[in-house]
Amino acid sequence: xxxxxxxxxxxxxxxxxxxxxxxxxxxxxxxxxxxxxxxxxxxxxxxxxxxxxxxxxxxxxxxxxxxxxxxxxxxxxxxxxxxxxxxxxxxxxxxxxxxxxxxxxxxxxxxxxxxxxxxxxxxxxxxxxxxxxxxxxxxxxxxxxxxxxxxxxxxxxxxxxxxxxxxxxxxxxxxxxxxxxxxxxxxxxxxxxxxxxxxxxxxxxxxxxxxxxxxxxxxxxxxxxxxxxxxxxxxxxxxxxxxxxxxxxxxxxxxxxxxxxxxxxxxxxxxxxxxxxxxxxxxxxxxxxxxxxxxxxxxxxxxxxxxxxxxxxxxxxxxxxxx
Amino acid sequence: xxxxxxxxxxxxxxxxxxxxxxxxxxxxxxxxxxxxxxxxxxxxxxxxxxxxxxxxxxxxxxxxxxxxxxxxxxxxxxxxxxxxxxxxxxxxxxxxxxxxxxxxxxxxxxxxxxxxxxxxxxxxxxxxxxxxxxxxxxxxxxxxxxxxxxxxxxxxxxxxxxxxxxxxxxxxxxxxxxxxxxxxxxxxxxxxxxxxxxxxxxxxxxxxxxxxxxxxxxxxxxxxxxxxxxxxxxxxxxxxxxxxxxxxxxxxxxxxxxxxxxxxxxxxxxxxxxxxxxxxxxxxxxxxxxxxxxxxxxxxxxxxxxxxxxxxxxxxxxxxxxx
Numbered sequence: 001x002x003x004x005x006x007x008x009x010x011x012x013x014x015x016x017x018x019x020x021x022x023x024x025x026x027x028x029x030x031x032x033x034x035x036x037x038x039x040x041x042x043x044x045x046x047x048x049x050x051x052x053x054x055x056x057x058x059x060x061x062x063x064x065x066x067x068x069x070x071x072x073x074x075x076x077x078x079x080x081x082x083x084x085x086x087x088x089x090x091x092x093x094x095x096x097x098x099x100x101x102x103x104x105x106x107x108x109x110x111x112x113x114x115x116x117x118x119x120x121x122x123x124x125x126x127x128x129x130x131x132x133x134x135x136x137x138x139x140x141x142x143x144x145x146x147x148x149x150x151x152x153x154x155x156x157x158x159x160x161x162x163x164x165x166x167x168x169x170x171x172x173x174x175x176x177x178x179x180x181x182x183x184x185x186x187x188x189x190x191x192x193x194x195x196x197x198x199x200x201x202x203x204x205x206x207x208x209x210x211x212x213x214x215x216x217x218x219x220x221x222x223x224x225x226x227x228x229x230x231x232x233x234x235x236x237x238x239x240x241x242x243x244x245x246x247x248x249x250x251x252x253x254x255x256x257x258x259x260x261x262x263x264x265x266x267x268x269x270x271x272x273x274x275x276x277x278x279x280x281x282x283x284x285x286x287x288x289x290x291x292x293x294x295x296x297x298x299x300x301x302x303x304x305x306x307x308x309x310x311x312x313x314x315x316x317x318x319x320x321x322x323x
Numbered sequence: 324x325x326x327x328x329x330x331x332x333x334x335x336x337x338x339x340x341x342x343x344x345x346x347x348x349x350x351x352x353x354x355x356x357x358x359x360x361x362x363x364x365x366x367x368x369x370x371x372x373x374x375x376x377x378x379x380x381x382x383x384x385x386x387x388x389x390x391x392x393x394x395x396x397x398x399x400x401x402x403x404x405x406x407x408x409x410x411x412x413x414x415x416x417x418x419x420x421x422x423x424x425x426x427x428x429x430x431x432x433x434x435x436x437x438x439x440x441x442x443x444x445x446x447x448x449x450x451x452x453x454x455x456x457x458x459x460x461x462x463x464x465x466x467x468x469x470x471x472x473x474x475x476x477x478x479x480x481x482x483x484x485x486x487x488x489x490x491x492x493x494x495x496x497x498x499x500x501x502x503x504x505x506x507x508x509x510x511x512x513x514x515x516x517x518x519x520x521x522x523x524x525x526x527x528x529x530x531x532x533x534x535x536x537x538x539x540x541x542x543x544x545x546x547x548x549x550x551x552x553x554x555x556x557x558x559x560x561x562x563x564x565x566x567x568x569x570x571x572x573x574x575x576x577x578x579x580x581x582x583x584x585x586x587x588x589x590x591x592x593x594x595x596x597x598x599x600x601x602x603x604x605x606x607x608x609x610x611x612x613x614x615x616x617x618x619x620x621x622x623x624x625x626x627x628x629x630x631x632x633x634x635x636x637x638x639x640x641x642x643x644x645x646x
Contacts, residue, residue, distance in 0.1 A: 123558075135495055138495075138503050139503060172458055172461075172547060172550070179543060203550045204548070204552070204554045205553040205557060207554045208555070208557060209557075217547075220544070221544060224493060224547065224548050225527070227495070227526045228527030228528070229527070229554065229555035231531050231532070232551075232555035232559070233555050234528060235446075235447070236555070236556060236560075238448055251577070
C-alpha cells in the first residue's frame, strides 16, 4: 500500500517479479484486485496471492500510535508473515521510520546486534559499494560502527558474492589523526578484528573510485553524505539538460540518435537509481523502496529482497555474531 | 610558493589579476623572477612586487614545527603583511592546516569569534550558496554554529551583496525533531537571533535547489558533505565521458561542434570548480586556493579575495560581533 502511488505501482511490480518468486500482496484487497484486473492479470495468477489488511500506515502518523494501534496495518501484517515463517522477506514503499520501528518490534535484531542499519548499494566507477548506516541511528558508538562493518560485509557477500569485502570508515582524511575521536576508536576495533578486511579511512570523493566495498558511518553522517550526493547528481543532471537545451537546432537533430543514451545517463544520475535500501541486522529480510519509485524501481527493490534471501543474508549475520 | 605547481601557476595568475589589484608575490625571488620573465612580463610591472622569503612550508611538515620555526616561510611572511596593514588579503595554494594555524596565530579571530571556519560558495541551480564549516572544526558547539551563521551571512553580503541572506542548518530532515540534539539547540539559538534570517533545516539534496544562501554545519559533517558532492560530480563526469565514448563515429562527428560545451560541463562538475575557500572569522582576508588549481583557478581565488576586501568582510564581521 505504501509509496506515493500505492498499488498502481507496487502491484504491477509484483506481477512482473512473480516470474522469480511467490509474492503475497498485503493490503486492501479491493484496490489490489482492481489494479490486477487493469493489468490484465488473473487475480488467481499462480505465484501471486493477496492477504487483506484493513488498515494502512501513513507518513506523519505518530510513531507511538503506529506501534501500539493499527494492529491490522498492511505493513505490520507483512512483517508478521516473515516473523511466523510464512514469508522470507518484506518489501515496502511505506514510511521509513514506521517500517524500521515495526521491523524492530516484530522481527527483532539478530543476537548481539544492538540496532539495525539502513544500507544501500551505490554504483561506483568499478561496481557497487555498500554504505551504512544511512539514517537509522543518529548517534553511534564505536562498537555499533563495528557491528555495521559486519552487517555490510554480510550484505556484500550475500547479494554480490564478494569473498572478502574491503571495509572502510568514512572520514575527512586518510591519516590516523583525522576526524573525531569516536572514529579513531572505531578504527582501532576494526583494525583488530581478524574477521574483517579493514582498509582504513575513505573520504567522500573516494567513494565512487573503488577504494572500498563497504563504507561504514553513523546514520547522521551517512544520511548527509547520501543526500548531498543525490543533490550533486541532480545538479549534474540539470547541467546536462541545460547543455542540451543550449545546442543549435542542427546539432540537436544530429544528436537525436544519441539522445536515448543521454536519457539513460540522466536516469543513472537520478536519486531514484538509488532505490532499494536494505534494513540489515534484523532476523529477516526487509527492503525499503523509495516512496517515489515507479514500477521498475519497485521491481528492483523486490529483486534485491530475492537476492538477499537467496544469498542467506540472515544466516550470514547469525554466523558473524556468534552467541 | 604553494600548490602542486607553485610559481608556474601562481605567478601567471597574479600577473593576470594585477589589472585589478596591487599584488605582492611572496616567496623565492629567483623562481618568481624566472616565471615572470618566461611570461614576458617586466619584473618591475607597475602593480606587481616581490617580497623574498627564504623558506617554504610543505604539506606534511609537522604543524608544531611550522608554528614555532620556519620564521621566514613565504606563508608566514604573507600573513604578516596583512597583520601589519601592508596588505589587505592573502591568497595561498599551500597546505590547508598550516595556513589555518598560521592565520589564527598571526591574524587572530575577530573579537567574540572562537575559531575561524572554512567557507566556500557552491553553484546551485539559481546561483551560489555559501557553506561552512567545511573542515576547520571537527566538533562544534551550538554557539559556534551560531557564530558560523553570522560569518556566512557576512560573507554572502560582502562578496555577493545579498541584503538578507537566508541561513539554514544542514540536517537529515526538515522536521524539528530530526537529527542530533546539538542541532536542536543550534536551531533554537538561530531562531531567536533577530539579526539572522533563519529559514530552518536544509537537507543535502536541497542544497543546490535554492533553499538557502548560507548553510551552516560542523566541520566534520561539512567536509564529508562537500567531498561526497565532489565524488558524485566526478562520477557524473565519468558517466558523461562513457556516454560520449559509446557514440558511433558518425554521431561523434556530428557532435564535434557541441563538444566544447560538453567540455565546459565537465569543468563545471570538476571539484576544481569549487576552487577558492574563504577562511572566515579572522581579522583579515585569507583565501585558500585548491592545491591542484591551474592559472585560471588561482586567478579566481585572487578575484574572490579582492571581492572580500572590497565588500569589507572584516568590517561586517566586527559589526556582527559587537564587543
